[in-house]
Amino acid sequence: MKLLFDHGTLVLAEAPDLSRKAIPGLLWDPRVELYRAPAYRYVEVAMALRSLRLPVVDEVRRTGSALVEGWHSTDLRPYQQAAILAWQLAEQRGLVILPTGSGKTRVAAAAMASTSARTLCLVPTRALLNQWLTELSRFYPGAIGCLGDGRQDVQQVTVATFESALRWMRRIGNRFELLVVDEAHHFGCGVRDEALEMCVASRRLGLSATPPTGPALTRLEELLGPVVYQLGVGDLAGKWLADFDLVVLRVALDREERARYDADHRLFSELNRQFRSMHPSGTWQELVAAASQSTDGRAALRAWRRTRQLLGFTRAKAAAVRALLSRHRDARILVFTADNAAAYAIAREHLIMPITCEIGRQERERALQGFREGKLRALVSARVLNEGIDVPEAEVAIIVGSTQGEREHVQRIGRLLRPSPGKRATVYELVTLATSEARSATERRRGLAATNARTA
Amino acid sequence: MLPQTLARLSTQVGNDQLVLHYLTEKDHPWLRALLDEYERGVGSKQSDLLSRLREPLTTRAPKAKQRLAVDVLQRLTDARAKASVPPREARWTAFTAAAQTAAPREEVLRLAGEQLGIDGESLEGALFADLRSERAARPIPPGLSPERIALEANLRLVNSWMQRARSVRITAWGNTRALVRQARLHGLICNIGRTAPVQTGSARATPIAAAGLDALPQSPTEGVELEVSGPLALFRHTLIYGRALGALIPRALWCHRFELRAECETSAGAAMATLTIRSGDPLRVGRELPAYDSQLERRFARDFRKAAPDWDLVREPRPVESFGSLIFPDFELVHRHDPKRRWLLEIVGFWTPKYLEEKLRKLRAAPLEHVLLCIDQERGCAEAELPEHAQTLRYKRRIDVRAVLAIINR
Numbered sequence: 001m002k003l004l005f006d007h008g009t010l011v012l013a014e015a016p017d018l019s020r021k022a023i024p025g026l027l028w029d030p031r032v033e034l035y036r037a038p039a040y041r042y043v044e045v046a047m048a049l050r051s052l053r054l055p056v057v058d059e060v061r062r063t064g065s066a067l068v069e070g071w072h073s074t075d076l077r078p079y080q081q082a083a084i085l086a087w088q089l090a091e092q093r094g095l096v097i098l099p100t101g102s103g104k105t106r107v108a109a110a111a112m113a114s115t116s117a118r119t120l121c122l123v124p125t126r127a128l129l130n131q132w133l134t135e136l137s138r139f140y141p142g143a144i145g146c147l148g149d150g151r152q153d154v155q156q157v158t159v160a161t162f163e164s165a166l167r168w169m170r171r172i173g174n175r176f177e178l179l180v181v182d183e184a185h186h187f188g189c190g191v192r193d194e195a196l197e198m199c200v201a202s203r204r205l206g207l208s209a210t211p212p213t214g215p216a217l218t219r220l221e222e223l224l225g226p227v228v229y230q231l232g233v234g235d236l237a238g239k240w241l242a243d244f245d246l247v248v249l250r251v252a253l254d255r256e257e258r259a260r261y262d263a264d265h266r267l268f269s270e271l272n273r274q275f276r277s278m279h280p281s282g283t284w285q286e287l288v289a290a291a292s293q294s295t296d297g298r299a300a301l302r303a304w305r306r307t308r309q310l311l312g313f314t315r316a317k318a319a320a321v322r323a324l325l326s327r328h329r330d331a332r333i334l335v336f337t338a339d340n341a342a343a344y345a346i347a348r349e350h351l352i353m354p355i356t357c358e359i360g361r362q363e364r365e366r367a368l369q370g371f372r373e374g375k376l377r378a379l380v381s382a383r384v385l386n387e388g389i390d391v392p393e394a395e396v397a398i399i400v401g402s403t404q405g406e407r408e409h410v411q412r413i414g415r416l417l418r419p420s421p422g423k424r425a426t427v428y429e430l431v432t433l434a435t436s437e438a439r440s441a442t443e444r445r446r447g448l449a450a451t452n453a454r455t456a
Numbered sequence: 457m458l459p460q461t462l463a464r465l466s467t468q469v470g471n472d473q474l475v476l477h478y479l480t481e482k483d484h485p486w487l488r489a490l491l492d493e494y495e496r497g498v499g500s501k502q503s504d505l506l507s508r509l510r511e512p513l514t515t516r517a518p519k520a521k522q523r524l525a526v527d528v529l530q531r532l533t534d535a536r537a538k539a540s541v542p543p544r545e546a547r548w549t550a551f552t553a554a555a556q557t558a559a560p561r562e563e564v565l566r567l568a569g570e571q572l573g574i575d576g577e578s579l580e581g582a583l584f585a586d587l588r589s590e591r592a593a594r595p596i597p598p599g600l601s602p603e604r605i606a607l608e609a610n611l612r613l614v615n616s617w618m619q620r621a622r623s624v625r626i627t628a629w630g631n632t633r634a635l636v637r638q639a640r641l642h643g644l645i646c647n648i649g650r651t652a653p654v655q656t657g658s659a660r661a662t663p664i665a666a667a668g669l670d671a672l673p674q675s676p677t678e679g680v681e682l683e684v685s686g687p688l689a690l691f692r693h694t695l696i697y698g699r700a701l702g703a704l705i706p707r708a709l710w711c712h713r714f715e716l717r718a719e720c721e722t723s724a725g726a727a728m729a730t731l732t733i734r735s736g737d738p739l740r741v742g743r744e745l746p747a748y749d750s751q752l753e754r755r756f757a758r759d760f761r762k763a764a765p766d767w768d769l770v771r772e773p774r775p776v777e778s779f780g781s782l783i784f785p786d787f788e789l790v791h792r793h794d795p796k797r798r799w800l801l802e803i804v805g806f807w808t809p810k811y812l813e814e815k816l817r818k819l820r821a822a823p824l825e826h827v828l829l830c831i832d833q834e835r836g837c838a839e840a841e842l843p844e845h846a847q848t849l850r851y852k853r854r855i856d857v858r859a860v861l862a863i864i865n866r
Binding site (some may be wrong): 006007008025031171198289349350352359360418 | 547550551553554561580590611685686690696723
């Protein structure tokens with residue numbers, strides 16, 4: 001009997017009848033007349049077969065047993081050491097939750113060094129792919145493979161984007177013993193989870209600043225392990241992270257904007273009220289699906305989109321941005337908008353560099369480098385700067401608009417928290433009075449409740 | 457890929473079936489009006505023009521279909537940057553200049569423009585000229601007709617649903633080999649069975665999708681039924697194979713006749729519905745698939761035809777049934793004067809003795825004695841490990857036609 005890796009799953013070839021044996025995850029596949037199990041249950045399946053004293057030739061791994069050695073020692077801060085220890089104690093499986101700027105990549109490098117295991121690191125974007133390659137090369141002198149951004153090179157230590165991992169895992173899922181997932185909160189609720197299912201690595205480390213909740217967390221724990229260590233911004237701000245002030249500037253709609261807002265908001269509120277009366281616990285997706293069925297519903301959804309667009313960049317917000325950019329003339333500033341249109345409008349008026357999905361990788365890198373060196377004074381972005389990108393020089397952030405709620409808010413503020421001597425960051429949040437934005441702004445600040453934020 | 461919202465708008469879901477609202481000849485008049493409207497807006501900002509095209513046209517058009525056509529038009533009219541200096545350089549120069557001075561905006565643009573040899577206004581025009589939402593609409597490319605837009609839109613619509621497919625069942629007659637190979641190439645599990653004979657076309661007929669079912673010559677041919685899904689699909693419903701399943705569509709379109717039924721997820725977590733596509737649907741037949749899977753096969757066919765005038769070489773012969781599955785040989789060699797003298801030839805790339813043993817066992821059980829396996833000698837085991845009774849011919853980069861003839865003329 002042979003245990004083999006087959007396109008992201010395990011198959012048992014030449015197996016006797018196992019229908020009465022309790023082997024976790026193993027099912028009879030009538031399509032090919034073999035037993036099959038998901039790859040991520042490799043250890044459980046192998047142990048169950050051994051405990052049944054069945055003669056199994058394990059041919060799942062095709063890469064030998066050489067250790068990945070030569071890692072330089074990583075100088076860890078106390079909380080990073082504690083995170084690694086917690087992960088080790090949890091049988092090298094689990095989620096480490098640390099705020100942005102606290103050195104999660106260093107924690108990952110320490111985990112790789114401590115296990116000497118062949119490792120696949122998954123990152124969400126191409127920008128982070130390059131950042132991880134650079135960061136890991138400081139700790140590991142050997143060749144580092146890369147999947148994504150036009151590169152297809154698999155080594156003992158490899159970094160891949162989520163998308164590339166999804167495409168490649170059926171072929172390389174048996175080559176690694178440790179799986180490191182950056183920004184792990186992207187998993188747990190979608191088709192991408194299957195990239196984690198198709199890998200046999202039993203050691204797993206998930207990294208995030210903003211863990212999911214509810215069913216998504218349960219699923220993530222199944223795929224990566226439980227939360228083994230968690231710290232918030234408030235735990236590290238002041239010593240290991242830069243201290244910061246959060247200044248909420250409340251602005252108003254002008255008369256014409258108010259009229260447009262009220263008309264559109266009324267239209268959508270009516271739809272929402274009707275839906276909630278029939279489906280008190282209905283989700284947003286269900287509301288959209290129900291509204292799409294009628295002309296009135298579709299009109300209400302269009303009205304909702306118009307209000308979002310309006311609130312994203314009102315005239316008062318434009319004036320506030322003008323004043324703040326002028327006030328912090330000599331500071332390095334990040335401006336966050338709700339959408340690309342607002343980002344371009346700000347970029348056009350104030351001649352500051354937009355970082356959007358339409359700006360290519362090379363230009364983006366050049367701009368980030370220019371920002372670090374002081375050649376560019378500000379960057380404006382809707383989403384690209386939200387996660388992971390390292391801009392420790394930033395001192396001021398202006399949050400003009402937001403669409404993603406609490407998680408996005410925490411991630412955006414995290415961009416400013418990488419410490420430097422004497423640094424105290426300032427975050428301006430522009431909120432339009434007497435609109436739905438005022439309520440959602442309060443909700444999204446919950447993620448920072450544990451911090452020493454001061455609102456004005 | 458087509459946005460899912462657009463796909464849904466162009467599809468009716470009822471009785472667990474997906475009914476696609478294809479663009480047909482009836483839509484050509486308003487598609488012509490759409491192209492005329494686009495022509496009038498050439499040179500203006502593309503995003504503005506596309507917004508205008510989504511508004512009602514002079515000729516009445518179904519709203520969902522119109523949005524679908526505009527999306528296709530946007531992709532087919534490849535708008536490019538039109539600026540006096542490369543926009544990337546314009547941005548870098550203007551934004552770095554702005555960071556160094558507190559001068560008014562116009563002054564910064566003028567000074568930055570001077571560095572690039574243009575005036576401030578031209579520099580401002582170039583700043584975002586390459587970005588999709590800012591760039592100018594370009595002229596319609598030659599050959600872009602209402603018919604082409606309709607066919608492109610239909611194919612995009614089908615592909616969009618196939619991306620949400622969990623499994624696919626295809627019944628096909630003629631030219632089916634490429635389908636099977638495509639499925640296997642993507643690591644899909646492809647169960648193949650035989651179907652009842654039907655009236656279908658001769659080899660290399662005009663594709664039915666273009667010619668219509670009435671154009672079929674009346675000659676019975678057996679077909680195959682393929683059920684395609686991914687390994688992970690055993691454990692739960694999954695959409696991970698959507699792209700791979702979608703890649704089967706162009707192959708299916710080149711079969712002489714086919715019917716494809718896909719189980720698709722209509723929205724996240726929603727119930728499944730069946731999409732049925734068949735020959736005769738108004739779908740664009742893509743680039744013709746290569747007649748040979750590799751240069752090696754192409755070269756062998758050419759050399760054999762030249763060297764063996766007494767033999768006919770049949771590409772992709774009828775599949776052979778064995779142990780409930782089908783075997784697809786690469787070629788059949790038939791003697792012109794004595795058609796009873798037939799050889800099946802299969803080119804084997806990577807192999808192991810066990811693989812060959814299994815293959816020969818199936819071929820013998822078929823029962824087929826006249827089978828020749830051509831084996832790449834750089835990719836496999838040693839001579840001593842070859843299976844017994846194997847009629848094999850080793851090759852290195854090129855199959856020796858004389859050696860093949862020596863065996864089949866023996």
